[in-house]
Amino acid sequence: xxxxxxxxxxxxxxxxxxxxxxxxxxxxxxxxxxxxxxxxxxxxxxxxxxxxxxxxxxxxxxxxxxxxxxxxxxxxxxxxxxxxxxxxxxxxxxxxxxxxxxxxxxxxxxxxxxxxxxxxxxxxxxxxxxxxxxxxxxxxxxxxxxxxxxxxxxxxxxxxxxxxxxxxxxxxxxxxxxxxxxxxxxxxxxxxxxxxxxxxxxxxxxxxxxxxxxxxxxxxxxxxxxxxxxxxxxxx
Amino acid sequence: xxxxxxxxxxxxxxxxxxxxxxxxxxxxxxxxxxxxxxxxxxxxxxxxxxxxxxxxxxxxxxxxxxxxxxxxxxxxxxxxxxxxxxxxxxxxxxxxxxxxxxxxxxxxxxxxxxxxxxxxxxxxxxxxxxxxxxxxxxxxxxxxxxxxxxxxxxxxxxxxxxxxxxxxxxxxxxxxxxxxxxxxxxxxxxxxxxxxxxxxxxxxxxxxxxxxxxxxxxxxxxxxxxxxxxxxxxxxxxxxxxxxxx
Numbered sequence: 001x002x003x004x005x006x007x008x009x010x011x012x013x014x015x016x017x018x019x020x021x022x023x024x025x026x027x028x029x030x031x032x033x034x035x036x037x038x039x040x041x042x043x044x045x046x047x048x049x050x051x052x053x054x055x056x057x058x059x060x061x062x063x064x065x066x067x068x069x070x071x072x073x074x075x076x077x078x079x080x081x082x083x084x085x086x087x088x089x090x091x092x093x094x095x096x097x098x099x100x101x102x103x104x105x106x107x108x109x110x111x112x113x114x115x116x117x118x119x120x121x122x123x124x125x126x127x128x129x130x131x132x133x134x135x136x137x138x139x140x141x142x143x144x145x146x147x148x149x150x151x152x153x154x155x156x157x158x159x160x161x162x163x164x165x166x167x168x169x170x171x172x173x174x175x176x177x178x179x180x181x182x183x184x185x186x187x188x189x190x191x192x193x194x195x196x197x198x199x200x201x202x203x204x205x206x207x208x209x210x211x212x213x214x215x216x217x218x219x220x221x222x223x224x225x226x227x228x229x230x231x232x233x234x235x236x
Numbered sequence: 237x238x239x240x241x242x243x244x245x246x247x248x249x250x251x252x253x254x255x256x257x258x259x260x261x262x263x264x265x266x267x268x269x270x271x272x273x274x275x276x277x278x279x280x281x282x283x284x285x286x287x288x289x290x291x292x293x294x295x296x297x298x299x300x301x302x303x304x305x306x307x308x309x310x311x312x313x314x315x316x317x318x319x320x321x322x323x324x325x326x327x328x329x330x331x332x333x334x335x336x337x338x339x340x341x342x343x344x345x346x347x348x349x350x351x352x353x354x355x356x357x358x359x360x361x362x363x364x365x366x367x368x369x370x371x372x373x374x375x376x377x378x379x380x381x382x383x384x385x386x387x388x389x390x391x392x393x394x395x396x397x398x399x400x401x402x403x404x405x406x407x408x409x410x411x412x413x414x415x416x417x418x419x420x421x422x423x424x425x426x427x428x429x430x431x432x433x434x435x436x437x438x439x440x441x442x443x444x445x446x447x448x449x450x451x452x453x454x455x456x457x458x459x460x461x462x463x464x465x466x467x468x469x470x471x472x473x474x475x476x477x478x479x480x481x482x
Contacts, residue, residue: 014482015482051324052324052479052480053320053323053324053479053480053481054480054481055480055481055482069479069480071326074324074325074326075326077324079321079324081317081320081321083316083317085316085317085318085320085321086318087249087253087318088316089253089256089257090249090252090253090256094249094252098245098246098248098249099325101241101242101245102242102245102322102325102326102327103325103326104241104326126256142321
């Protein structure tokens with residue numbers, strides 16, 4: 001399977017402390033990769049390095065054959081930040097229309113995306129009046145407009161109810177089947193089971209890269225939560 | 237996408253945001269009118285004094301209000317994560333700045349026109365040169381205020397800090413620009429200090445436009461400084477927009 005992201009010897013220092021320590025990582029194209037780890041393990045920093053907004057101390061990050069942050073990637077990559085980064089004083093439609101103009105897509109595409117994230121009925125509503133889950137979907141929608149080859153999502157399901165989370169994960173798999181590469185971070189292990197590949201991060205180091213099944217086999221446990229704990233404790 | 241499309245998209249987005257906030261618009265338009273009226277009333281017994289400060293005030297209000305509105309709006313864009321997201325998309329930093337510039341210049345044009353109407357139409361201010369010149373200077377000052385607001389937003393972490401920039405940066409300039417006391421009557425060190433402040437030139441241009449005497453070469457210098465500082469603040473402001481952050 002071709003590689004979408006390739007990272008060599010990545011070091012990041014934030015606030016005087018090493019957050020990522022010599023990360024080497026390959027992420028395959030066309031599948032859903034889960035980036036898992038406890039809070040503070042460096043997930044968001046790794047994601048920021050991949051989308052090219054993080055100042056890095058050392059190492060190479062290659063994304064879709066280009067160095068991270070390359071202007072060419074701005075049309076090929078979709079980034080959904082942890083906190084929804086949309087304009088709360090604009091309506092759903094006004095938000096999408098603005099981002100659509102920036103990435104040169106038309107009104108049809110805006111309507112398709114609205115439909116896809118289930119926000120058509122709310123399109124005229126000001127974002128500030130929406131629920132947390134709806135706001136998160138507006139943020140997701142703005143990242144889908146230009147049909148990115150690579151979609152990077154930082155904890156997209158935080159604060160969503162179980163039904164919405166299931167729907168969102170179904171949607172991620174639909175996108176992957178259509179050829180999109182997805183990198184999704186989460187600190188909830190039950191979401192790990194829905195990924196094709198897992199990257200486990202702890203204290204700025206890659207603890208393991210494996211499919212959910214491999215991880216279960218290596219650690220001799222079915223439950224991925226237990227599997228992760230065993231890895232952390234050096235078993236398996 | 238051509239740079240111009242992203243600039244216009246940003247300008248219309250900022251205008252839409254302002255339109256959702258009718259109270260801010262009302263404050264932007266109504267407050268300067270009320271203040272000019274108050275100045276007129278305070279100086280009721282001294283029409284020549286109102287004549288002297290009235291016209292410069294018409295042109296200085298837009299500077300102050302645009303400075304405040306822009307620094308807070310831009311600070312929100314920086315702290316809410318939308319700026320970081322925006323800069324991962326095909327948009328140049330200049331598009332962001334010019335988009336804001338066009339949007340606020342449009343608001344300033346409305347503000348300056350309404351305040352001028354109150355000053356010239358209702359309060360009988362007279363002006364030696366063209367009234368349109370005063371409106372044009374007011375718009376130029378608004379854009380100057382906007383550019384300084386964009387730049388200063390980089391130095392505030394919270395909206396509380398941003399609001400404090402008003403007494404810190406703006407008030408000393410109002411005190412020293414010549415509006416309260418002619419600069420020639422100030423101590424020499426104050427004259428030097430005021431020569432370093434953009435407000436001094438903005439005020440002087442307006443005061444010259446109000447008088448019946450010829451504008452003179454000093455007027456050209458005033459306009460040059462106002463435009464120059466605007467461009468400098470925009471360039472410095474662009475420097476504070478970073479695609480990569482620590």
